Amino acid sequence: MGVFLQYTVIGLTVGSFYALVALGYTIVYGIIRLINFAQGDLSMVGAFLGWTLLVSFGFEHLPIYIALVIAFVIPMIGTAVINIGILQFAYKPLLRRSLLAILITALGMSLLLQNASELIWGPAIQAYPPNLLPLSGFFIGPVHVTYVQIALVIASLLLMCGLVAFVQGTTMGTAMRALAVDHDAARLMGINVDAVIRVAFVLGAMLAAASGVMLGIYYVQIQFTMGFLLGLRAFTAAVLGGIGNIPGAMAGGLLIGLLEAYTTGYLSGTWEDVVVFGVLITVLIVKPTGLFGERVAERM
Amino acid sequence: MALLEVRDLHVFYGNIEALKGISLDAQPKQVVAILGGNGAGKTTTLRTISGLLRPRSGSITCDGKSIVGVPAHVIVGLGLSQVPEGRRIFNILNVEENLSLGGYLMRSHRQLIKERKAAVYELFPRLAERRGQLAGTLSGGEQQMLAIGRALMSDPKVLMLDEPSLGLAPMLARSVLKTVRRIADRGAAVLLVEQNARQALAIADYAYVIEVGRIALEGEAAALASDERVQKAYLGGFESVGSA
């Protein structure tokens, strides 16, 4: 039982990162039926931007709170700008064309980010400052919980709450939900559809960047290839929760995190991807709307 | 000069010319009916005025200013609002949220939004009772009220309605059209697209009959209602006005 709970703590921590990336997939898909496959790589870019600030620029030596704010906020802004660039130059000209063209372009954007990152930061593994947050923790019964885990999970939850508050509580957020239903009707309300789509891309990128920095802090090691598997796992999480469904993406992320932790713990790390993608394929075949069903009208 | 002036509008879907020179006027406090059979070009006319479609040629002016080429979301802010065919309410949002989106352009003016919502609820008390309910769960009549209320949130100078009585029981249809008349009496110019010619002419001041993209006939509503050709084509008969 103690072992099981220990895996659960790990799974929830990692799952909260997946949830953040999955939210990016789901918000964008909900609005324009586009799977932004660059989502995982945006997370990787965020991780490297954070690393550059902390290590290359030496901000790790600043007081911890200031260092953390810089290491999160600037990468979030940076990747948002990148994602807007991708939207404007790669996706926008194709939005009225075939879904296949957009899908292939999205894969291309993923590769572009990977290769550009390799060019900028090199192919080697880089390391986040290992002692940025206290490494210690405490025991709850037999379960060891680190302060890093608690801090990262709380940060993820705060970001998710912020997103929900925005989407549910503001008129702009209401407009985002309206776009999931009917673009032309939204235009007739005076909603600038292109502007709302840009907001969705900004939000998706910011969540991805935050998760990337968190991954760096948690695992310490980062590499330009890390976005690929992360993206696929988060995509699985989004599909599992019902793509287009915001609470579904959060639940899906946590479930995939747990699944991964249990697999690694009870079987072995080599089975992790087999299980996760087995889930993806099973969901797609058995219940393509995901566990919680797609909230938005089907238009594909 | 009329508040809304449409002149010689030509609109294409690909190579197909859907509007072949439509001209019409609307004045404040007027209900202007646009009649015509299925596929005549009524919806295309409204969508073009709203900026969802771009005309190949022709002019549209509101208050003397051209609105051709202005994006749809900006046209709303110029005072032209549309209740689209099939209502197209946001079914996953509740009544209150649908109305909020109707006032999207004034979203920072909380007090104004509140007042306009109150005005809509006064016009349609049924909506007030259902303000927290998902729009998709409303009855057809309530959805139409919501679609109209949503369009009124921007306090339009020109209100366009595309077949608002479609699919409603006769009594409900009459009550919706009565409300449309009231909206015009309060000062808006109303463009009313209807297939239900008899009821539309009963509340309209002026009417146009569109056939295959052209104005086939126009005149005072009362005169058209008693016009033999209109009676034959739209008030019981089957022939078109052109062939009568």
Ligand SMILES: Nc1ncnc2c1ncn2[C@@H]1O[C@H](COP(=O)(O)OP(=O)(O)O)[C@@H](O)[C@H]1O
């Ligand atoms: N999206 C479209 N693509 C191609 N043709 C269209 C489209 N919408 C309407 N049409 C055609 O344009 C003509 C006018 O249609 P419409 O304006 O919807 O007529 P109405 O509203 O009077 O029934 C019809 O012949 C219709 O088939």
Ligand SMILES: [Mg+2]
């Ligand atoms: Mg029509």
